[in-house]
Amino acid sequence: MRLKVLTLNVAHGAPFAMPLPFLRRRSALLGTLDAVAxxxxxxxxxxxxxxxxxxxxxFSGQVDHVEHIAARAGYPHVHxxxxxxxxxxxxxxxxxxxxxxxxxxxxxHFGRDRRVDKGYVVATLTGEDGPGPDVVxxxxxPFSAPVRQRQVDLLIQALRQRPERPRVVLGDFNAxxxxxxxxxxxxxxxxxxxxxxxxxxxxxxxxxxxxxxxVLVSAPLRFTRYERLPEAVSDHHAxxxxxxxxxx
Numbered sequence: 318m319r320l321k322v323l324t325l326n327v328a329h330g331a332p333f334a335m336p337l338p339f340l341r342r343r344s345a346l347l348g349t350l351d352a353v354a355x356x357x358x359x360x361x362x363x364x365x366x367x368x369x370x371x372x373x374x375x376f377s378g379q380v381d382h383v384e385h386i387a388a389r390a391g392y393p394h395v396h397x398x399x400x401x402x403x404x405x406x407x408x409x410x411x412x413x414x415x416x417x418x419x420x421x422x423x424x425x426h427f428g429r430d431r432r433v434d435k436g437y438v439v440a441t442l443t444g445e446d447g448p449g450p451d452v453v454x455x456x457x458x459p460f461s462a463p464v465r466q467r468q469v470d471l472l473i474q475a476l477r478q479r480p481e482r483p484r485v486v487l488g489d490f491n492a493x494x495x496x497x498x499x500x501x502x503x504x505x506x507x508x509x510x511x512x513x514x515x516x517x518x519x520x521x522x523x524x525x526x527x528x529x530x531x532v533l534v535s536a537p538l539r540f541t542r543y544e545r546l547p548e549a550v551s552d553h554h555a556x557x558x559x560x561x562x563x564x565x
Contacts, residue, residue: 318449318562323362324487324530325555326456327353327370329409330382332552338371338378346378352550354389357414360557364442365392365414366454366487369434372397372408387414398424400436409434411454411488418443425475427458427468437472441482450538451479455488457500465492469500473507483562484508486533489553493528501531509535517545519554532558
């Protein structure tokens, strides 16, 4: 089995001088979303994890960012979770875009900790040969290490309740993998995940200093490629990984 995955925090389509989508000119907002879609189309990953990606609302400039990116990048299967939602005002969350069917889809927000768009979506990637790995798009709290630990514990508990299969956890961890007993280490220890050591920082653009965006996988999956992409389509760099596993 071979699988190509990609993760990107799209920063609501307004990552730089104008951080609020509804204050941007519509042409500028759509231009940013088109740049994201072009990058995804070029990389042609099997599954993409997005964070800070919105459905149509006042905040999003009345643009469905998920639908816009998926349609232009050529992804027929979409699972989006609203982690911070107010009718017609907000519909913020994370998403999975896939070239293969997504089954056993689930979503959870971390709103008990903060009224922000943090949470995860998870689904089973399913092809012609049947179910494959569980794939997660995750976004953790940026401000508090104890909050991130609680959020990771909720994810661990939820994934352990799903059928046992290989796992791919992608996203914006808001913490580096080198933090001792940080959320990445905690998640890896609990679920048998791993990620390549080192690697280039992913945030913030244009002079990234921290490696916050990661891909974690469990056995029998192994990395054959792991790369930070250079394009400035967000305040985060995208990360792409190619995985190999036993034939099914």
